[in-house]
Amino acid sequence: MNNKSAIDILVLDDEPFMLKLLGRMLAGLGYTRVSCHESGPAALAAYDALDDAPNVILLDINMPGMDGVEFVRHLAQRHYPGGLILVSGEDDRMLQATEKLARAYHLFVLGSLHKPPTPAGLSVLLDKRIPSAAEKPPATNKTYDAEAVRAAIVRGELVNYYQPKVVVATGDVIGMETLVRWQHPEDGLVFPDRFIPVAEAHGLVGDLTRAVLKGALVQAKAWQEAGQALSVAVNVSMDDLAALEFADFVAAETAAVGMPPQSVVLEVTESRLMQSLATSLDVLARLRLKRFRLSIDDFGTGHSSLAQLRDLPFDELKIDRSFTRGAWQDERLRAIFEASLSLANQLGMEVVAEGVEDADDWAFLRQTGCHLGQGYFIARPMPAAALPGWLEDWRRRMNRAPQN
Ligand code: C2E
Ligand code: MG
Ligand code: MG
Numbered sequence: 001m002n003n004k005s006a007i008d009i010l011v012l013d014d015e016p017f018m019l020k021l022l023g024r025m026l027a028g029l030g031y032t033r034v035s036c037h038e039s040g041p042a043a044l045a046a047y048d049a050l051d052d053a054p055n056v057i058l059l060d061i062n063m064p065g066m067d068g069v070e071f072v073r074h075l076a077q078r079h080y081p082g083g084l085i086l087v088s089g090e091d092d093r094m095l096q097a098t099e100k101l102a103r104a105y106h107l108f109v110l111g112s113l114h115k116p117p118t119p120a121g122l123s124v125l126l127d128k129r130i131p132s133a134a135e136k137p138p139a140t141n142k143t144y145d146a147e148a149v150r151a152a153i154v155r156g157e158l159v160n161y162y163q164p165k166v167v168v169a170t171g172d173v174i175g176m177e178t179l180v181r182w183q184h185p186e187d188g189l190v191f192p193d194r195f196i197p198v199a200e201a202h203g204l205v206g207d208l209t210r211a212v213l214k215g216a217l218v219q220a221k222a223w224q225e226a227g228q229a230l231s232v233a234v235n236v237s238m239d240d241l242a243a244l245e246f247a248d249f250v251a252a253e254t255a256a257v258g259m260p261p262q263s264v265v266l267e268v269t270e271s272r273l274m275q276s277l278a279t280s281l282d283v284l285a286r287l288r289l290k291r292f293r294l295s296i297d298d299f300g301t302g303h304s305s306l307a308q309l310r311d312l313p314f315d316e317l318k319i320d321r322s323f324t325r326g327a328w329q330d331e332r333l334r335a336i337f338e339a340s341l342s343l344a345n346q347l348g349m350e351v352v353a354e355g356v357e358d359a360d361d362w363a364f365l366r367q368t369g370c371h372l373g374q375g376y377f378i379a380r381p382m383p384a385a386a387l388p389g390w391l392e393d394w395r396r397r398m399n400r401a402p403q404n
Pocket of ligand 1: 163178179180191192193196209212235236237267269297298321354355356357374375376377381
């Protein structure tokens with residue numbers, strides 16, 4: 001294996017004894033650039049102070065204070081490019097769950113070690129290390145053809161991420177929006193703008209929406225059963241609304257899972273002119289009659305506009321992020337934002353501000369009386385497994401925040 005003395009390793013374990021043991025083992029294997037930390041915050045501070053991220057992190061998942069799962073989330077937020085080794089005295093299931101979560105976050109997991117670790121076990125995992133993040137192929141500009149997208153749907157490579165919708169005044173989480181990603185075996189996590197248009201152009205959206213919706217319903221039911229009554233929103237393409245049976249499909253799936261339709265939100269963006277206005281109106285009206293909630297997404301852009309509000313029975317209006325972000329410092333954005341808000345209020349609709357990106361956006365929102373907010377400041381879209389950790393974090397942040 002190549003130059004071990006050039007490998008930076010960060011070790012995090014709350015037991016001083018274990019830290020010493022791991023440090024000695026690493027030295028024995030020829031790794032000399034090792035920094036050891038007894039708590040998550042201390043390790044993060046050390047991480048943030050580095051010019052380059054460590055090549056490998058050894059992480060104990062069971063720690064008081066910030067635990068390993070939470071630490072994994074912080075690593076994901078920093079787009080940690082190196083290898084991750086989980087070390088734990090916990091049972092296999094906990095280790096596997098944490099590994100899965102780290103992979104879902106697109107971290108590079110080398111594997112896990114049970115306590116007490118052995119030099120041989122450690123050595124095998126370290127040898128799997130990829131030398132640097134720069135060698136990972138960028139997933140950026142690649143395009144995918146219809147066949148690839150079709151295969152991804154069939155193989156179940158699409159995964160649902162979820163982004164919270166929270167009550168601005170209290171921070172309470174009332175629902176989650178489902179945002180689909182493609183966990184590509186080689187390219188990593190691929191975002192919807194890379195494959196939804198392909199799916200739309202080749203008649204694959206029906207299958208895609210069905211897969212996403214089924215997953216979202218099962219997830220929402222699981223949350224409900226865990227005592228968390230959250231609504232779940234799914235994005236619907238105009239193509240879905242061109243098929244008359246769509247309303248029946250949604251109703252049947254929802255009933256099969258046992259979710260109340262009132263907890264299921266369908267977000268509609270009119271990205272292009274409706275192919276068949278009558279069919280779309282038929283489908284949406286029937287969904288509404290069945291008590292599903294309809295949301296007009298990206299309001300103020302494209303065709304998501306006044307004509308839709310006139311013609312369709314929407315329950316929710318989502319102010320597009322281009323009007324929210326930075327509205328606190330831009331009079332024109334603020335005017336559009338406030339007009340949209342007032343319109344929705346007069347029509348008796350729920351309002352969600354999209355694109356709350358930072359503390360200034362959040363503070364602005366709190367002054368406007370807008371009921372719900374969504375955006376990176378609150379949470380990035382995350383795998384379902386990350387929700388408990390985020391919730392804990394969010395509650396802590398809300399308690400700390402100045403109330404204005
Ligand atoms: P959308 O429904 O308007 O979703 C919001 C998008 O904005 C998401 O991008 C989300 O990650 C991103 N976002 C959230 N908060 C912020 C923020 O504070 N700042 C910024 N700059 N962006 C934020 P994503 O996940 O890439 O999805 C893009 C679009 O793809 C979605 O827009 C939606 O129209 C479509 N889409 C996603 N999942 C599905 C799906 O399952 N089916 C269909 N038909 N369309 C989907
Ligand atoms: Mg949406
Ligand atoms: Mg939107």
